[in-house]
Amino acid sequence: MSSAESIMVSRVRQRQIAQLIASGKRLDERGLTDYREIKIESGIIERAEGSARVRLGKTEILVGVKIEIGEPYLDRPMEAVLTVNSEFVPLASPEFEAGPPGEESIELARIVDRGIRESKAIDLEKLCIIPEKKVFVIFIDVYVLNHDGNLIDASALAALAALLNTKVFNYEMKDGKVEIKPGFTQLPMRNYPVAVTFAEIGGKLVVDPWLDEEGVMDARLTVTFDKDGNICAMQKGERGIFTAQQILEAVRIGQKKAEELKKLMVGG
Amino acid sequence: MTQKVPRKLVDENGIRIDGRKLDELRPIKIEVGVLNNADGSAHIEQGKNKILAAVYGPREVHPRHLALPDRALLRCRYHMAPFSVEERKSPNPSRRETELSKVIREALEPAIFLEQFPRTSIDLFVEVLQADGGTRCAGITAASLALSDAGIPMRDLVVACASGKAEGHLILDLNDIEDKEGEADLPVAFMPNFNAVTLLQMDGMLTTEEFEQALNLAIEGCNQTHKIQKESLKTKYIAIKEETE
Numbered sequence: 321m322s323s324a325e326s327i328m329v330s331r332v333r334q335r336q337i338a339q340l341i342a343s344g345k346r347l348d349e350r351g352l353t354d355y356r357e358i359k360i361e362s363g364i365i366e367r368a369e370g371s372a373r374v375r376l377g378k379t380e381i382l383v384g385v386k387i388e389i390g391e392p393y394l395d396r397p398m399e400a401v402l403t404v405n406s407e408f409v410p411l412a413s414p415e416f417e418a419g420p421p422g423e424e425s426i427e428l429a430r431i432v433d434r435g436i437r438e439s440k441a442i443d444l445e446k447l448c449i450i451p452e453k454k455v456f457v458i459f460i461d462v463y464v465l466n467h468d469g470n471l472i473d474a475s476a477l478a479a480l481a482a483l484l485n486t487k488v489f490n491y492e493m494k495d496g497k498v499e500i501k502p503g504f505t506q507l508p509m510r511n512y513p514v515a516v517t518f519a520e521i522g523g524k525l526v527v528d529p530w531l532d533e534e535g536v537m538d539a540r541l542t543v544t545f546d547k548d549g550n551i552c553a554m555q556k557g558e559r560g561i562f563t564a565q566q567i568l569e570a571v572r573i574g575q576k577k578a579e580e581l582k583k584l585m586v587g588g
Numbered sequence: 589m590t591q592k593v594p595r596k597l598v599d600e601n602g603i604r605i606d607g608r609k610l611d612e613l614r615p616i617k618i619e620v621g622v623l624n625n626a627d628g629s630a631h632i633e634q635g636k637n638k639i640l641a642a643v644y645g646p647r648e649v650h651p652r653h654l655a656l657p658d659r660a661l662l663r664c665r666y667h668m669a670p671f672s673v674e675e676r677k678s679p680n681p682s683r684r685e686t687e688l689s690k691v692i693r694e695a696l697e698p699a700i701f702l703e704q705f706p707r708t709s710i711d712l713f714v715e716v717l718q719a720d721g722g723t724r725c726a727g728i729t730a731a732s733l734a735l736s737d738a739g740i741p742m743r744d745l746v747v748a749c750a751s752g753k754a755e756g757h758l759i760l761d762l763n764d765i766e767d768k769e770g771e772a773d774l775p776v777a778f779m780p781n782f783n784a785v786t787l788l789q790m791d792g793m794l795t796t797e798e799f800e801q802a803l804n805l806a807i808e809g810c811n812q813t814h815k816i817q818k819e820s821l822k823t824k825y826i827a828i829k830e831e832t833e
Binding site for chain 1: 683684686687689690691694697698774779782783784785786787788789790791792793794795796799800803804807
């Protein structure tokens with residue numbers, strides 16, 4: 321997040337980061353295509369139908385999934401409704417302020433949303449109760465608890481982990497009314513989208529930029545892959561540029577990285 | 589208003605619902621310098637899209653604390669008129685519009701010599717009067733003309749075009765139906781003289797091989813649109829020249 325309001329990285333440090341990357345090294349001693357250590361914990365909020373916390377280095381994201389019954393969209397009468405929202409909680413960074421979501425928060429939520437929606441990760445048709453009238457509404461809320469860069473990949477991972485952990489309450493129909501029954505069913509999942517984000521720094525691509533690297537990056541590129549290694553969403557960000565060759569290189573590297581991330585989540 | 593009729597997006601001869609070939613652009617009509625009050629403006633029609641772009645600035649920044657010490661602040665608002673789509677759209681900015689405002693700004697920033705105007709703002713407004721798929725792309729094509737019409741020094745024009753996939757075929761410049769019912773949409777903004785991609789988004793499903801082809805197709809679409817874009821800018825100055833002679 322290197323826009324005008326971003327954390328200032330001192331010029332000396334900026335130069336140091338850029339020079340190291342030019343020689344294929346990083347300040348935190350990772351390789352250019354290495355992720356930071358990833359820790360995933362699922363089911364930590366008992367009140368939520370699904371939840372997960374992902375730590376990506378020092379970046380920390382909590383995702384809660386809530387499920388309600390509501391009305392479907394008019395153009396999708398047979399499908400559950402999916403909404404993704406993200407909150408940049410002020411305790412996560414000196415840069416975050418309370419108030420309505422800013423454009424970075426909206427962009428983050430929409431990138432996570434596109435990955436889940438376009439890969440058809442959730443079987444939304446199975447979550448239809450009465451066509452055109454009642455469907456399940458799935459709220460995915462991304463809570464940024466500590467910002468140390470690459471919120472996108474951490475949020476996408478946390479959202480996926482939370483969905484894999486989500487249980488839908490059982491119900492039966494009585495006289496046209498929905499009655500909630502004891503017990504839960506696993507949320508029907510059929511795809512596993514994972515996002516891989518690159519920062520472009522001095523012509524080089526680095527995977528999983530941390531906060532200081534985001535402070536010096538010229539441009540950002542996120543590629544979201546589905547379980548079979550197909551691309552289901554992309555987003556370029558920031559003021560810099562990419563050549564077509566760089567984009568294709570990011571797709572090649574990203575496909576391998578996505579496979580590694582998927583294994584963390586659902587095994588080989 | 590349009591009626592819904594079930595149809596195939598691409599027929600057996602590889603012809604699309606609006607009669608285009610797979611790699612054919614919609615007709616594009618651009619006029620530069622259409623608004624009196626704005627420092628620069630442009631109107632684009634691409635298919636049924638009708639979009640106005642206007643630029644004010646460089647001018648004083650309000651509120652003041654947003655001013656940047658080393659460059660101009662570029663602000664962008666992408667907005668759709670309530671009557672621009674089938675079902676009336678609330679005029680309040682949606683989350684989609686907020687995101688598109690951001691990516692359009694980021695697509696144009698690399699082309700502008702912002703560092704020549706520190707402590708000022710350049711405000712760019714993109715109003716979609718009628719939407720027919722690919723509004724962000726047509727908006728960028730018009731916006732970069734509006735910037736240039738405002739006399740703001742630029743490294744290159746930015747031009748944008750989407751490619752995508754419908755019924756298994758890779759297609760260029762998706763219209764509204766192809767965007768909604770097709771399998772993938774890949775909007776790309778491009779600076780032709782630098783071979784630089786300044787906006788890239790994708791939603792849908794593509795294999796990595798398909799993506800490579802779709803990216804090249806979109807860039808080819810950008811190059812074709814760039815020719816029309818340049819001509820429209822020249823046309824304005826030819827008209828001025830004729831008036832003064």
